[in-house]
Amino acid sequence: MFEELNNRPADSLLALIKAFQADERAGKIDLGVGVYRDAMGRTPVMRAVKAAEQFLLETQDSKKYLGPEGDLQFVRLLQPIIFGQPAFGGRLVGIQTPGGSGALRLGAELIQAANPSTKVLLGTPSWPNHAPIFGSARLTVKEYPFVDLASQQVKFESVVEALSSANKGDVVLLHGCCHNPTGIDFTMEEWRRIAELLVAHKLVPFIDLAYQGLGDCLEQDAAPTRMILEAVDEALVAYSCDKNFGLYRERVGALYVMTRNAGDIGKAESNMAALARVNWSMPPDHGAAIVRTILESAEMSATWRAELEEMCERVNGNRAALAAAAPDLAFISRQRGLFSNLSISRETAAALRARHGIYMADSGRMNLAGMQPADAGAIVTALQAEGCLK
Numbered sequence: 001m002f003e004e005l006n007n008r009p010a011d012s013l014l015a016l017i018k019a020f021q022a023d024e025r026a027g028k029i030d031l032g033v034g035v036y037r038d039a040m041g042r043t044p045v046m047r048a049v050k051a052a053e054q055f056l057l058e059t060q061d062s063k064k065y066l067g068p069e070g071d072l073q074f075v076r077l078l079q080p081i082i083f084g085q086p087a088f089g090g091r092l093v094g095i096q097t098p099g100g101s102g103a104l105r106l107g108a109e110l111i112q113a114a115n116p117s118t119k120v121l122l123g124t125p126s127w128p129n130h131a132p133i134f135g136s137a138r139l140t141v142k143e144y145p146f147v148d149l150a151s152q153q154v155k156f157e158s159v160v161e162a163l164s165s166a167n168k169g170d171v172v173l174l175h176g177c178c179h180n181p182t183g184i185d186f187t188m189e190e191w192r193r194i195a196e197l198l199v200a201h202k203l204v205p206f207i208d209l210a211y212q213g214l215g216d217c218l219e220q221d222a223a224p225t226r227m228i229l230e231a232v233d234e235a236l237v238a239y240s241c242d243k244n245f246g247l248y249r250e251r252v253g254a255l256y257v258m259t260r261n262a263g264d265i266g267k268a269e270s271n272m273a274a275l276a277r278v279n280w281s282m283p284p285d286h287g288a289a290i291v292r293t294i295l296e297s298a299e300m301s302a303t304w305r306a307e308l309e310e311m312c313e314r315v316n317g318n319r320a321a322l323a324a325a326a327p328d329l330a331f332i333s334r335q336r337g338l339f340s341n342l343s344i345s346r347e348t349a350a351a352l353r354a355r356h357g358i359y360m361a362d363s364g365r366m367n368l369a370g371m372q373p374a375d376a377g378a379i380v381t382a383l384q385a386e387g388c389l390k
């Protein structure tokens, strides 16, 4: 049977990691990775996470099954961080998932179960896994251009056009903050206009919040999500703790669903649990137990918040350094999150690697956490040499 399979293309980012490791030049710079890096180039286990792991090691007395909903105390404790303290009137339900990816997949399957003819509107470029996840759940994905990379501007008229021509009940995937791959987030004014369009055309937002706290701060990064949920009557939110707690391989996330009527919450909840059961049965516990332990402790929470602020400041410091090194890169300091996406060809990305030891994705996506402020000059010189800047 397996001879019937076709080969799939290798993951180009993994190839980039290998090429970087094999490069022996001293000044090489890795802007290709998809994770946070500190000033030493490491992706460390956060101090709060270490403290929580120590606590769990000493106190955890059972590893019995928790059920398809996972750790519900984890799900509850995250809620005020994401949503603030609104009165959802019993219309919000959450379940633990294996990372933000699991939350997106579960949300996609829930939509499929509710109405298989739902279309999912996706602004491009987007995280490369978005379209395949919704497609795998047999939903139709309708892509529309969301930014113009040459000018690094949102194509807001294209967003308005896409939302205005959607059918009632269609789902709109929105990056809550720190857009991956562009770093280009909507302004609050644009978010408010989006909220109006969602309401006017009876569309359902599906907010992907994977980088809360890595843009400006926890509160500010949650502001668009909170405003949208105030405005609409139904929504989904896929949340990842993998970046803001540095728990990548532990696979920690949650899916929250807001229903129109409180009476429908049980249906949403039981469907989410049933879909989880046939996908992964139960989510992995360790990462969620770490996050819960941190959020249950005032001391560990304070440490986590301080560490997250440091991470955020480092990324924005690198953004400022690069923007200051070349007027043409000023847009980088206005963007947020780990990524920005230069408008360069695959050939130019290859030349930056081969001639200058500067590694970024072929798409021109670069991870600002992969550099040091002192690297800004070398990056600008290389971009100038390859004709990307004046």
Ligand SMILES: Cc1ncc(COP(=O)(O)O)c(C=O)c1O
Pocket: 034, 098, 099, 100, 101, 102, 127, 175, 180, 208, 210, 240, 241, 242, 243, 248, 251, 252, 253
């Ligand atoms: C926009 C976006 N959403 C979701 C995810 C998935 O995160 P996780 O690693 O928690 O599955 C990522 C990961 O890179 C992402 O960039």
